[in-house]
Amino acid sequence: MRIAVLLFARYSEVAGVSSIEVDVPPGATLSQVWEAVQARVPGLRRETAPLLARDRAYARSEQTVQPGDEIAAFPPVSGG
């Protein structure tokens, strides 16, 4: 299945895009989605612990994803 992943801040800058599509097997976890992103973007391969969100809420890497989910990956936040 095809999953779109939103990227922010340094991740987006490294990838050169703010969203990237990856193909993962049905029932894939967020962790597998991130690995697929890393395979596409060599500059992100050292990022082993991104913050992950599903449908605009923080999610753990073992959670599974479905087509249509809003998935995002980003570095530690620094607002304020």
Place this chain on the structure above:
Amino acid sequence: MPGLYRIQEGPLNLDEAVRAVAGPDRGAIATFLGIGRDHNAGRRVLRLEYQAYAAMAERVMREIGEEITERCGTPHTALLHRVGTVDIGEVSVIVAVAAAHRRQALAGCSHAIERLKAAVPIWKKEYFEGGAVWIEGPSGADPAGGPTSDSTR
């Protein structure tokens, strides 16, 4: 649902935040302003640029408002954060919490800015003489930590 939670481009307005939380049964309003600072980590900072995952940021801000309702007994919170370029001396974030009494308002304001910095998906890029760098918070932090998990921080 009382409260004001917004990511926006352009200058922030303290009066708007105060008006959003004020009311006749509230005898105290505590406010916090975060300001673009001209130095960090030994470097002279020229300007800041903020990016947000706005849809999620506003949702997490609203959850912080709910935490303050539970912890401090007041639902009257405003959180405004600017995105785009923030020059030195300009306001990047405003917190306002109103409550019947000062202790609730001050505690709520403090809790709000700490949780915002830990959990709201916003990032700061610092421009200094000779370069720019994304600032990133502590990587071991648990941004999902809610009202119970951060009570000892």
